[in-house]
Amino acid sequence: xxxxxxxxxxxxxxxxxxxxxxxxxxxxxxxxxxxxxxxxxxxxxxxxxxxxxxxxxxxxxxxxxxxxxxxxxxxxxxxxxxxxxxxxxxxxxxxxxxxxxxxxxxxxxxxxxxxxxxxxxxxxxxxxxxxxxxxxxxxxxxxxxxxxxxxxxxxxxxxxxxxxxxxxxxxxxxxxxxxxxxxxxxxxxxxxxxxxx
Amino acid sequence: xxxxxxxxxxxxxxxxxxxxxxxxxxxxxxxxxxxxxxxxxxxxxxxxxxxxxxxxxxxxxxxxxxxxxxxxxxxxxxxxxxxxxxxxxxxxxxxxxxxxxxxxxxxxxxxxxxxxxxxxxxxxxxxxxxxxxxxxxxxxxxxxx
Numbered sequence: 001x002x003x004x005x006x007x008x009x010x011x012x013x014x015x016x017x018x019x020x021x022x023x024x025x026x027x028x029x030x031x032x033x034x035x036x037x038x039x040x041x042x043x044x045x046x047x048x049x050x051x052x053x054x055x056x057x058x059x060x061x062x063x064x065x066x067x068x069x070x071x072x073x074x075x076x077x078x079x080x081x082x083x084x085x086x087x088x089x090x091x092x093x094x095x096x097x098x099x100x101x102x103x104x105x106x107x108x109x110x111x112x113x114x115x116x117x118x119x120x121x122x123x124x125x126x127x128x129x130x131x132x133x134x135x136x137x138x139x140x141x142x143x144x145x146x147x148x149x150x151x152x153x154x155x156x157x158x159x160x161x162x163x164x165x166x167x168x169x170x171x172x173x174x175x176x177x178x179x180x181x182x183x184x185x186x187x188x189x190x191x192x193x194x195x196x197x
Numbered sequence: 198x199x200x201x202x203x204x205x206x207x208x209x210x211x212x213x214x215x216x217x218x219x220x221x222x223x224x225x226x227x228x229x230x231x232x233x234x235x236x237x238x239x240x241x242x243x244x245x246x247x248x249x250x251x252x253x254x255x256x257x258x259x260x261x262x263x264x265x266x267x268x269x270x271x272x273x274x275x276x277x278x279x280x281x282x283x284x285x286x287x288x289x290x291x292x293x294x295x296x297x298x299x300x301x302x303x304x305x306x307x308x309x310x311x312x313x314x315x316x317x318x319x320x321x322x323x324x325x326x327x328x329x330x331x332x333x334x335x336x337x338x339x340x341x342x
Binding site: 020021022023024025026027028029030034035036037038039040041042049050058062074077078080081082083084085086088089122123125127129142167169170171172174195197 | 220222223225241242258259260261262264266268269270271272273286287288289297301302303304305306315321322323324325326327328329330331332333334335336337338
């Protein structure tokens with residue numbers, strides 16, 4: 001009898017130690033309406049969520065229940081969390097003269113817009129990302145794209161932005177704005193993207 | 198020579214800057230960053246690094262931007278650890294493993310997930326979520342350790 005009680009206690013303790021911690025996972029539509037997907041895995045189950053307000057609730061017995069949240073429930077349970085989500089980064093595109101790290105005339109004007117965006121954000125940080133067209137090899141374009149980004153970074157520092165707040169990166173010909181064959185001169189691909197976070 | 202020594206001294210005092218993977222952009226109520234054994238208030242503009250843990254009080258919430266443009270906010274009474282973070286700005290390859298031990302989280306995935314789905318993962322004590330896209334929420338009902 002005593003032995004049985006001990007056994008029951010041991011089973012209970014083991015149960016407690018491995019009892020799953022309840023959790024809720026949900027997909028919500030982005031401000032532009034886009035709905036993404038996540039996949040939830042436990043040691044015995046796998047669930048995909050790919051609908052707006054779709055959710056999966058992991059319970060303490062280890063089971064997973066599919067749910068559909070309402071916007072009001074999301075507001076109630078995640079209101080202060082969602083309010084703290086930083087705004088989406090703002091994006092700007094500036095264009096370069098062929099094979100050079102010099103901006104086109106129109107793009108010099110676009111810089112003005114970048115500066116007004118910087119004033120709107122608390123402690124903005126900036127990522128300057130250079131891109132090239134497909135003329136030349138991968139390594140050449142990686143270097144050229146970084147040179148363009150760094151040139152722009154220096155221009156922005158010259159205009160008064162603290163250097164510590166701007167980073168530069170080069171994507172080479174990996175992310176074409178206008179898809180082309182290799183070795184095609186395309187002005188719209190010779191650009192620098194500015195992300196203001 | 199003097200200039201070089203000064204630069205070296207400055208680098209020793211501020212080694213953190215280069216390793217920042219994110220920035221605190223929103224901080225409400227009680228929010229702290231635990232880095233190793235030390236805890237500092239998570240003020241707006243503070244850098245966030247891999248292995249940091251974000252801790253919020255009952256009135257707390259924090260919003261973080263990461264270098265791949267991922268956005269994460271942590272709600273009240275939460276413990277969120279950044280277990281792993283790496284991002285290559287040229288190839289967009291990377292890895293983001295967050296660990297929500299307790300509380301609430303909202304997030305918008307960034308460039309690394311666009312490049313490779315599920316490169317961003319959020320762990321909870323009993324499950325792991327792979328992120329294939331954009332905006333999602335996680336809540337963990339467990340007690341703090």
